[in-house]
Every structure is written in C-alpha cells, then in structure tokens.
Amino acid sequence: MTQFISKKDLLSWLSQLLEDRYLVAPTKVDELTLFRQVDRVDDIVFDFDNTTLSPKEWFFPPSETLFYVERKDGGVELIPATIERETAIFGIRPCDARGMAMNDYPFLAEPADALYRQHRDKTTLVGLACLTTRPECFCTSMGSGPHDPANLDILLTEVADGYIVQVLTDKGKALLPDKLITAADVSPPPVPALSDVPSGDISEKMRRAFDDPFWDRLADRCIHCNICSYVCPTCYCFDVRDYTDKERIERVRSWESCQSPGFTRIAGGYDPRPTKGSRLRQRFAHKLLYFPEQFGALACVGCGRCVRACPVNIDIREIIQDVQQLGVKSEA
Amino acid sequence: MDLGEQIRNKAKELIEIETVDCVIGYERATDGVGARPLFAYKPEEVDRLIFDQTCTHNLAKYLLNRKDKATAIVVKPCDSRAINLLLNESQIQRDKLFIIGVACPGITKTGLNNTSEELQAACQICQQHTPVIYDFLVGEPPASEPDIAEAYADVAAMEGQSAEERRAFWEEQFSRCIRCYACRQVCPGCYCTECFVERLDPLWVGIRIAPEENEVWNTIRAFHLAGRCIACNECERVCPVNIPLSLLNRKLEEEVRELFNFQAGMDAETPAPFATYKKEEVFPEIG
Incomplete structure (x- = not known):
C-alpha cells in the first residue's frame, strides 16, 4: 500500500497553505517556467519538465540585504535582515533538492550564513518526481534520480487522479495534514531512463589537467557570460557592496560569477586568474575538484540547465568525458 | 558541393x-x-x-x-x-x-x-x-534583396502604446533580468575594456539585481549600440529569460536611419553618426 492524495485535495491543501505562508511554485512567464510566489493556486503550472532558473533563488536570492546601519541617538545601530514568514516551495525536482543540499555545505558550515540559515529553516520543500526528462538531464550520474526523495520534506509522484505521497521529514508532516492522505493500492510510474555520464575519478583527472592547454582551447569558444553560474543550482558565489545615504547604510549581496573578468581582481589591480582559460577552468575545477575535496561531493546535480542555456554549447557532460581522456594517450 | x-x-x-x-x-x-x-x-x-x-x-x-x-x-x-x-x-x-x-x-x-x-x-x-x-x-546570393514592408511592425506596435503601457511592459521584462551580461558578451559592438556596469568610481549602477538597476543596465546597453547595432540579434537569442532586446535595438536603428540615413556596418569607411560632428546637423525637435 502507498499513501495517496487526490488532485482535488492537493489543490485545496495548496490553497490552505496560502493563508499563513508564502507559496512558491512553478509558473508560466511568457515562454519560461519560473518559480514565483503565487497568490492563487490557478497560477501554478503542474505540467513542466523543469524550471528555467533553479530554486536556489529562494534561499540565495539574486540580491538580498544583509543588514542596515542607521544613525540612532548620536550613535549607530546595526539592524540585521530577518526572514519572518514561513515559505513552502511546491514543485521542486529531485535534482534541485540535491542542489540545495550542496549549497548547505558552504552556507551552513560554522559560522553559518545567518540569512541562508533562516531561509532554510523557514522553508518546506515539496518535491515533484520527474515522469519525463529532458535530453540534457543526467541526474542519475550525479547522485540523484528522477524519483529520488532525498533532501525533500515531501515528495509527490503523479499517478492517475492524484499523487503518491511520501512524507519524509517532521517539517513535511507538519505541513501536510494526515487527514488528506489515504492509503491506496497504486503503483508508482516507471522511472524514466537517462543517459549515463560516467565521472569515474574526475577529481583526480581535474587535478592533473590543471595546466593542460585544454582550458585555453575551450575558452576560445566561451563568451564568458554568467549564464551557467546563474542558472546553476549549486553555484553560490556572490559580491557584497554598500548602498549608502546620509541616514543609512544598506549592505547588499548579489550573485557574482567566477566567469566575470573582475571577479578575482584585488587591490592594486592584480588578478590571479587573468586569462579566459583560467576563469573557465575555475568553474569546472570548483565543481569537480575543489568542492569534492572540501565537502566530499561533486558540485553538479545533473540538472542540465547550463547545457541548455549556454549560448555556445559549453557542455559539462562533454568536459567530464574529455578531461578523463586527457593524458591517456601520453601515458599509454 | x-x-x-x-x-x-x-x-x-x-x-x-x-x-x-x-x-x-x-x-x-x-x-x-x-x-x-x-x-x-x-x-x-x-x-x-x-x-x-x-x-x-x-x-x-x-x-x-x-x-x-x-x-x-x-x-x-x-x-x-x-x-x-x-x-x-x-x-x-x-x-x-x-x-x-x-x-x-x-x-x-x-x-x-x-x-x-x-x-x-x-x-x-x-x-x-x-x-x-x-x-x-x-553559396548563391539572391538576385535582389527583398523589400520587407513590415520590418518594423513590432516596433510600430510598441510606439503605438501609451507611455504607461510601455513602462509597464519594460518594467516586467527588465524585472526578469538576472544580469548575466550574456547580451553584452555575445555582442560584437560591446568591447569596452571596462564596461560602465563594472566601473566603481564613478559608480554608474549598483550591483543589485533588481528592477531599478536592471533598467539602467538594459537601457544604457541599448543606447551604446545606437547606430552601431548590426542586427544579428544574438543578444536576444542568448538571453536566458527571453527579454525582447531587438525591440529596443531596432527602435534605435530605425531612429538612426531616419535621422542620419545611416546603417551600421554596411561599409568600413562611412564615419559613424555618433563619432562625427557636422555643422549642418540640427537636433530635431522632440514632440
């Protein structure tokens, strides 16, 4: 027996959630599918492959105020930003749930990032299993899968007239009342098959490829925009700047990317990554070597967004394969 | 072959x-x-x-x-x-x-x-x-180039809207911008060694990825390409959030063509309108 919720009960449950929390869900914006805060259940899209941008923007927004400093009683007062309201995110895919878990490593390592921690604590993740996949999906090669319940509070799998429900955490239990769930004899749909991207000992191969001309050749084609970093669920770099006026300072952080020309430029003008090849290598070395060294997992979840969005077909699947082949000939 | x-x-x-x-x-x-x-x-x-x-x-x-x-x-x-x-x-x-x-x-x-x-x-x-x-x-060049009457139909439609409608439209479009700068990076006309958005002193636009800053970015990007855009439309193709940049580019292209009888890149010699000064040029009245 499995647990089941009817489509009708799901919709009324989602409507109830709107009463005391933000509900974030996939919506159609022109031809895009974007996670948006919705005010009515009718705006939610249920039939989508995956969203154009990843759900990371709800934990690590494109821009966010960290704190204010204001004049008060002849001195100054620091006012930290706080997250008051609970949020439920509906429609997260398993790959993106893994992406959030990857971001927890850097953001929640002590000393934890206070704002990120609040976003995480105040948010409940309701996942939707993938019944179909895109050609560029490769989550099964990156530690997840189309029906993977890991890192979610609730996972829903669509079947006829409703969803199979897996309540996975106390947070999930608190969100979804037992009375809406019934026991039913429903078989889950088949898990869609995905093409394999074997990563083998990619971290070691990346280390050996550090000085390989491969990166400069790849950088010939790369236009060094920030699309890959910004659509990626696990890219977490940011810049911090102060917005000031006479009465108040506002400290803001915004997404930044290792692909930006000035990203590593320091006082005096020195840039340790002065070439396009060194910047491009950084993106893949971080995902496939440095992050695994520091936290024990590849910082790629196989969502395929960078593959889809790259204007010049810089394809991480191809890079993972090519880097493993580098030096094979010379060693033989 | x-x-x-x-x-x-x-x-x-x-x-x-x-x-x-x-x-x-x-x-x-x-x-x-x-x-x-x-x-x-x-x-x-x-x-x-x-x-x-x-x-x-x-x-x-x-x-x-x-x-x-x-x-x-x-x-x-x-x-x-x-x-x-x-x-x-x-x-x-x-x-x-x-x-x-x-x-x-x-x-x-x-x-x-x-x-x-x-x-x-x-x-x-x-x-x-x-x-x-x-x-x-x-390849085989065509005998003659087509004369397309409706080349600016969407620009004309935009111009037909009220200022409020246009503002609402562009605010919505720019609100989606994630400032990945793919439009700039792909553009052959964007080659400043230091783009105005990366300049710190003076600070032209803040780092915040938010409607106000996004509007500054997108508007100045378009203006810097007035009389220089060669209509490949790569900026619009690469935009990950589908902002219709060609509407802005082609509006400016049309203005430059009407004011200066100039189209960018048709030859390598004609001085560009915004790189030259002619005494007889009179600034048009803005209605």
Missing part, C-alpha cells in the same frame, strides 16, 4: 599554406543537431567545419580576442556587417583577416535538442542575404 565542403576546402588551403593560423567557423554541437563555434588550428580540425541553417553565432565577436593574429573567419551577411563595424572603429586589422562569406538563407530557431524549420525573427525580416565584405564567397 555543399556549403560546408566549400568552407572546409578553403579553410584547409589557408591553414596548409599558413595564410592564417586559425579558422573560426562552425561545428556540430553536442546534441547532434545544432551548431557551435569552432576554432580550427590544424588541418584535421578543419574537417569538423560545417555550415547549415543552424549556424546562428556571430563569430565576428571572437576577432576581438585575436587582434594581432592572422585569422580566417566564416561570416553570414549580418556578421560581415560586424566586421565592418569593428574595422570602422579601428578594433581589428583588415590585413590580418581572411573573410569567408556565406550567402545566407536565414537561420532557423533550432536550439539545443530542439529542431525547428521556422526562421528566427531577425531572419524573417532580413534584407541582407549577401555578405557586405568578404575575400571568398560561398
């Missing part, structure tokens, strides 16, 4: 006799359907060159990275206008270039893993099917 084969033959000859040390063209992308830029340095790499209606990229942008190096490049007509633009603005040297022009049938909307027969919007209204500068031409 198909276009790809003609390009491969010429490219191989250029590499073998060392006229150039690199040919910039197109190869098949990893999805097996689309195209991507290829930098061919060796004869065996030349074998990967292709040309078909998926070859959307404006490769002229890459010449800015190879200013002092002898380079051959495959260009479509719009891309060839970018070469003229860069020659006109003294960014590249003609004697370092071998230009393989392609008479262009138009590029389709084919994207990654998505095959389409339909032409891209810019190609549907294109009035330049033969490159304006080349050393070697492949």
Whole structure:
C-alpha cells in the first residue's frame, strides 16, 4: 500500500497553505517556467519538465540585504535582515533538492550564513518526481534520480487522479495534514531512463589537467557570460557592496560569477586568474575538484540547465568525458 | 558541393599554406543537431567545419580576442556587417583577416535538442542575404534583396502604446533580468575594456539585481549600440529569460536611419553618426 492524495485535495491543501505562508511554485512567464510566489493556486503550472532558473533563488536570492546601519541617538545601530514568514516551495525536482543540499555545505558550515540559515529553516520543500526528462538531464550520474526523495520534506509522484505521497521529514508532516492522505493500492510510474555520464575519478583527472592547454582551447569558444553560474543550482558565489545615504547604510549581496573578468581582481589591480582559460577552468575545477575535496561531493546535480542555456554549447557532460581522456594517450 | 565542403576546402588551403593560423567557423554541437563555434588550428580540425541553417553565432565577436593574429573567419551577411563595424572603429586589422562569406538563407530557431524549420525573427525580416565584405564567397546570393514592408511592425506596435503601457511592459521584462551580461558578451559592438556596469568610481549602477538597476543596465546597453547595432540579434537569442532586446535595438536603428540615413556596418569607411560632428546637423525637435 502507498499513501495517496487526490488532485482535488492537493489543490485545496495548496490553497490552505496560502493563508499563513508564502507559496512558491512553478509558473508560466511568457515562454519560461519560473518559480514565483503565487497568490492563487490557478497560477501554478503542474505540467513542466523543469524550471528555467533553479530554486536556489529562494534561499540565495539574486540580491538580498544583509543588514542596515542607521544613525540612532548620536550613535549607530546595526539592524540585521530577518526572514519572518514561513515559505513552502511546491514543485521542486529531485535534482534541485540535491542542489540545495550542496549549497548547505558552504552556507551552513560554522559560522553559518545567518540569512541562508533562516531561509532554510523557514522553508518546506515539496518535491515533484520527474515522469519525463529532458535530453540534457543526467541526474542519475550525479547522485540523484528522477524519483529520488532525498533532501525533500515531501515528495509527490503523479499517478492517475492524484499523487503518491511520501512524507519524509517532521517539517513535511507538519505541513501536510494526515487527514488528506489515504492509503491506496497504486503503483508508482516507471522511472524514466537517462543517459549515463560516467565521472569515474574526475577529481583526480581535474587535478592533473590543471595546466593542460585544454582550458585555453575551450575558452576560445566561451563568451564568458554568467549564464551557467546563474542558472546553476549549486553555484553560490556572490559580491557584497554598500548602498549608502546620509541616514543609512544598506549592505547588499548579489550573485557574482567566477566567469566575470573582475571577479578575482584585488587591490592594486592584480588578478590571479587573468586569462579566459583560467576563469573557465575555475568553474569546472570548483565543481569537480575543489568542492569534492572540501565537502566530499561533486558540485553538479545533473540538472542540465547550463547545457541548455549556454549560448555556445559549453557542455559539462562533454568536459567530464574529455578531461578523463586527457593524458591517456601520453601515458599509454 | 555543399556549403560546408566549400568552407572546409578553403579553410584547409589557408591553414596548409599558413595564410592564417586559425579558422573560426562552425561545428556540430553536442546534441547532434545544432551548431557551435569552432576554432580550427590544424588541418584535421578543419574537417569538423560545417555550415547549415543552424549556424546562428556571430563569430565576428571572437576577432576581438585575436587582434594581432592572422585569422580566417566564416561570416553570414549580418556578421560581415560586424566586421565592418569593428574595422570602422579601428578594433581589428583588415590585413590580418581572411573573410569567408556565406550567402545566407536565414537561420532557423533550432536550439539545443530542439529542431525547428521556422526562421528566427531577425531572419524573417532580413534584407541582407549577401555578405557586405568578404575575400571568398560561398553559396548563391539572391538576385535582389527583398523589400520587407513590415520590418518594423513590432516596433510600430510598441510606439503605438501609451507611455504607461510601455513602462509597464519594460518594467516586467527588465524585472526578469538576472544580469548575466550574456547580451553584452555575445555582442560584437560591446568591447569596452571596462564596461560602465563594472566601473566603481564613478559608480554608474549598483550591483543589485533588481528592477531599478536592471533598467539602467538594459537601457544604457541599448543606447551604446545606437547606430552601431548590426542586427544579428544574438543578444536576444542568448538571453536566458527571453527579454525582447531587438525591440529596443531596432527602435534605435530605425531612429538612426531616419535621422542620419545611416546603417551600421554596411561599409568600413562611412564615419559613424555618433563619432562625427557636422555643422549642418540640427537636433530635431522632440514632440
């Protein structure tokens, strides 16, 4: 027996959630599918492959105020930003749930990032299993899968007239009342098959490829925009700047990317990554070597967004394969 | 002989006799359907060159990275206008270039893993099917260029709206911008060593990825390309959140054409309107 919720009960449950929390869900914006805060259940899209941008923007927004400093009683007062309201995110895919878990490593390592921690604590993740996949999906090669319940509070799998429900955490239990769930004899749909991207000992191969001309050749084609970093669920770099006026300072952080020309430029003008090849290598070395060294997992979840969005077909699947082949000939 | 084969033959000859040390063209992308830029340095790499209606990229942008190096490049007509633009603005040297022009049938909307027969919007209204500068031409140029009455229909529709409607439309569009700067990075006309958005002193625009800052970015980007945009429409193609940048670009292109009778990149010699001063020019009254 499995647990089941009817489509009708799901919709009324989602409507109830709107009463005391933000509900974030996939919506159609022109031809895009974007996670948006919705005010009515009718705006939610249920039939989508995956969203154009990843759900990371709800934990690590494109821009966010960290704190204010204001004049008060002849001195100054620091006012930290706080997250008051609970949020439920509906429609997260398993790959993106893994992406959030990857971001927890850097953001929640002590000393934890206070704002990120609040976003995480105040948010409940309701996942939707993938019944179909895109050609560029490769989550099964990156530690997840189309029906993977890991890192979610609730996972829903669509079947006829409703969803199979897996309540996975106390947070999930608190969100979804037992009375809406019934026991039913429903078989889950088949898990869609995905093409394999074997990563083998990619971290070691990346280390050996550090000085390989491969990166400069790849950088010939790369236009060094920030699309890959910004659509990626696990890219977490940011810049911090102060917005000031006479009465108040506002400290803001915004997404930044290792692909930006000035990203590593320091006082005096020195840039340790002065070439396009060194910047491009950084993106893949971080995902496939440095992050695994520091936290024990590849910082790629196989969502395929960078593959889809790259204007010049810089394809991480191809890079993972090519880097493993580098030096094979010379060693033989 | 198909276009790809003609390009491969010429490219191989250029590499073998060392006229150039690199040919910039197109190869098949990893999805097996689309195209991507290829930098061919060796004869065996030349074998990967292709040309078909998926070859959307404006490769002229890459010449800015190879200013002092002898380079051959495959260009479509719009891309060839970018070469003229860069020659006109003294960014590249003609004697370092071998230009393989392609008479262009138009590029389709084919994207990654998505095959389409339909032409891209810019190609549907294109009035330049033969490159304006080349050393070697492949493909059959049309007998005459089409006269497309409706080239600015969407611009006219935008102009027909009230100021409030236009503001609401663009606020919504710009609110989506994630400031990835792909529009800038792909544009052959965007080559400032320090873009105004990265300048700290004076600070033209803050780092915040939010409607107000996004509006400054998108508006100034468009204005910096007035009289310089060569209509390849790559900025709009690469935008990950589908902002209709060509509406802005073509509005400005239309203004420059009407005021100065000038179209960017049609030749490498005509001084650009915003790089010249003529005493007889009178600023038009703004109604």
